[in-house]
Amino acid sequence: MANQQQQIPNAPFPAPPPFWKHFTTENLSRLKALKESNIQPEDIPLELSYLEPPTPPSENYTIFGEEQTLSTTLPPLSQLGIPQLYPSTPTNQNHHAASLLQILRSLQLNFQELSVILSQNPTLVGPKLEDIKNLFQNAHWLINMYRPHQARESLIAMMEEQVEEGRREMQECERVKAKAEKQLEEIEREGHEVERRDGDGGNGKKDDDVRNGTSTAGATGADERAKYLWRMMTDIDIEAD
Numbered sequence: 001m002a003n004q005q006q007q008i009p010n011a012p013f014p015a016p017p018p019f020w021k022h023f024t025t026e027n028l029s030r031l032k033a034l035k036e037s038n039i040q041p042e043d044i045p046l047e048l049s050y051l052e053p054p055t056p057p058s059e060n061y062t063i064f065g066e067e068q069t070l071s072t073t074l075p076p077l078s079q080l081g082i083p084q085l086y087p088s089t090p091t092n093q094n095h096h097a098a099s100l101l102q103i104l105r106s107l108q109l110n111f112q113e114l115s116v117i118l119s120q121n122p123t124l125v126g127p128k129l130e131d132i133k134n135l136f137q138n139a140h141w142l143i144n145m146y147r148p149h150q151a152r153e154s155l156i157a158m159m160e161e162q163v164e165e166g167r168r169e170m171q172e173c174e175r176v177k178a179k180a181e182k183q184l185e186e187i188e189r190e191g192h193e194v195e196r197r198d199g200d201g202g203n204g205k206k207d208d209d210v211r212n213g214t215s216t217a218g219a220t221g222a223d224e225r226a227k228y229l230w231r232m233m234t235d236i237d238i239e240a241d
Contacts, residue, residue: 077137
């Protein structure tokens with residue numbers, strides 16, 4: 001027995017459930033074929049039943065041995081057998097915040113009293129620990145009441161961030177658009193300049209070259225325009241990146 005205990009590895013996490021081995025391609029194909037044949041759930045083989053997800057709980061579920069409810073409404077503390085230490089009716093606009101502050105001050109005082117009891121008679125700490133437990137439960141309850149408010153504020157902050165990100169993207173698009181329009185205007189102006197230079201002077205020789213098939217003026221102008229166009233487009237791509 002001692003040797004068996006020494007051979008057990010100390011894993012930081014528990015091993016996965018053994019039915020993970022049933023999740024194979026073959027079993028998935030078999031389960032799909034059975035579903036298409038309209039088989040009853042109770043007639044599915046055991047090794048294939050593990051592939052079906054459990055039915056979602058409708059009202060309650062159990063976690064760590066405690067039953068939890070799916071309701072998002074907080075029941076009163078009295079229904080849970082916990083004494084309520086804060087007033088039920090609001091006394092001012094910051095009712096919950098003021099009550100939470102009072103509970104925190106009571107916790108400080110009770111911890112001081114607990115230290116005194118432990119130093120004098122440790123056997124009498126039971127009631128004081130119960131008081132501290134009730135204070136923590138009430139504080140936790142008040143914090144949970146702020147969960148809807150926290151969710152709304154988090155959603156507002158997330159939406160504002162998305163709107164701001166959209167504005168930044170639009171500004172970047174407008175900047176790249178203006179850059180592209182400027183580059184296109186320069187390309188058009190350069191094209192006119194090249195055409196003007198090609199048309200100035202040397203018309204007689206140009207006509208002879210065209211007739212003889214040796215003219216290179218048009219090709220040179222086209223090459224210059226193409227090079228300039230690609231250079232401008234490269235600049236636009238770099239700016240966009």
